[in-house]
Amino acid sequence: MSEEEEEGRVLTESSSFPHDGPVPRSIKAVQMGLMATLRSKKTKATIGVMVTASHNPEEDNGVKLIDPMGEMVTPMWECYATQLANAEQDDLLTALKDIIEKTAIDMSQEANVFVGKDTRSSSARLSQAVLDGVTSLGGHSKDYGLVTTPQLHYMVCCQNTQGKYGEATLEGYYNKLCQAFIQLTRNASNCTDDQKHLCVDGANGIGALKVREMESRLKNELQISLFNDGSKGKLNHQCGADFVKVQQKPPTGVVINPGERCCSFDGDADRIVYYYLDSEGQFHMLDGDKIATLISTFLKELLTQAGLDLKIAVVQTAYANGSSTHYLENKMKVIVRCTKTGVKHLHHAAQEFDIGVYFEANGHGTVLFSKTAEEKIQQLTQDTNANDESKRAALLLQNTVNVINQTVGDAISDMLLIEAILAIKGMTVQQWDAIYRDLPNRQLKVKVSDRRVIDTTDAERRAVSPEGLQEAIDSLVKKHKQARSFVRPSGTEDVVRVYAEAETQESADALAHEVSLAVYRLAGGVGDEPKPLH
Ligand SMILES: CC(=O)N[C@H]1[C@@H](OP(=O)(O)O)O[C@H](CO)[C@@H](O)[C@@H]1O
Secondary structure, eight states: OOHHHHHTOOOOSOOOOOSSSSSOHHHHHHHHHHHHHHHHHHHTSOEEEEEEOOSOTTOTTOOEEEOTTGGGOOHHHHHHHHHHHHOOGGGHHHHHHHHHHHHTOOTTSOOEEEEEEOSSTTHHHHHHHHHHHHHHTTOEEEEEEEOOHHHHHHHHHHHHTTTSSOOSSHHHHHHHHHHHHHHHHTTOTTOOTGGGEEEEEOTTSHHHHHHHHHHGGGTTSSEEEEEOOSSSSOTTTTOHHHHHHHHTSOOTTOOOOTTOOEEEEOTTSOOEEEEEEOTTOOEEEEOHHHHHHHHHHHHHHHHHHHTOOOOEEEEEETTSOHHHHHIIIIISOOEEEEEOSSHHHHHHHHTTSSEEEEEOTTSOEEEEEOHHHHHHHHHHHTOTTSOHHHHHHHHHHHHHHHHSOTTSOOHHHHHHHHHHHHHHHTOOHHHHHTTSOOOOEEEEEEOBSOGGGOEEETTTTEEEESTTHHHHHHHHHHTSTTOEEEEEEOSSSSSEEEEEEOSSHHHHHHHHHHHHHHHHHHTTBOSSOOOOOO
């Protein structure tokens, strides 16, 4: 087991059993409990299982079981998980015995599984089923009850680092994050009371409950108006980070005054996007790219002030707005890496640097600090010879390390860091937004008979099959100014995603439509031909 696996720091892109199929969800949940127990015995580490909701409000059977030690899911274990998931009740024992034999698991080894659940009505039943699975193999379980997905990741990491990362309790999580936030904002003389106010759209999910739980610990340094707190509306329905990002409009259920800073979590609180309305009522969004820019600029300035020679990079995907990449590379002179879609790819790339800031445009991301970076920062805070400026910067860096949940993208932790940066810089949401101007863009989906006919390269920015598709995209892109477009098969939906950006919205929309047509014609489109947007 590698060091990072031991520490449980790489926790993203979890394995989840198929949503549909003949096996009832509660049996799948038992199977996940069994699987987590086997993995825990094999790796001698604590494994977490999160019973959480789908992003799709229309999907009523969208409960996913997340294993926060996703990193350990090698293709072989994926294969075992599928074998177990597909086993009918009668074959379960045979499948289990088979896996135990093949993986040479010592069944006398102790197992430790942490379980969490979100607010959906089916969660209680499903998490009990997970716990039953664990108990049936003699594993120890700890039921954290209602927690956000990133909170469970945090607990697993604390446990697997013997408390070095923090205390594996909700109390420990809130205290660590809130104390760091208060330390960060303590001397933020630039911050007026008005600026301490934030509207939070909780997506009617678990994040809303947890913000309520945490609020008092912020000691009025951040005043939150919470909307979509789950008391009425449906999870992620017309609200939440995904809705805001994709629809490019405010969520329902939030009262927004012009100029006011707002953010939306997604249903399980691992994504966050910010937005505001200007005086003309025009909507402005600050997505994962703007968040990564704010955070990396802040960190780079602190490194300079501290005189610390640490390599910082921003990791993005092909969906990152071209303006953000241009700004980071050319104005900020920060290293930018592009990876395939999916946070596990970003997380890995970010680990290659002293400080790796990674965000998907949809608002899922965090910051990773290498051991060396943390040690250098720590040493500087205690260096009696350091001057005041570098010491102050080192202290800010240290509290930034503590406010961020390095285990996985976490809306609550990201929110606290963003709020702290804005307070320290005395920056309004409009000033943050003005750092660079997003290129207008459009995302579309095309249904094809088999999306696997599309194969990509160069971090999904170029299609190598079907033949002729990339050439078609290249010639369509040439017709528009400042344009870029790519297509890739979705990993979560049975569609091909099309992305286009260009100088104007009309141009981006036209290009997205033209590329959709090319996909439809060259990659086996089904149903009606894609229609123009206007
Ligand atoms: C364009 C887009 O937002 N894609 C999302 C979506 O993946 P697709 O493979 O595009 O379906 O879901 C992933 C999991 O939540 C997320 O990591 C990713 O960013």
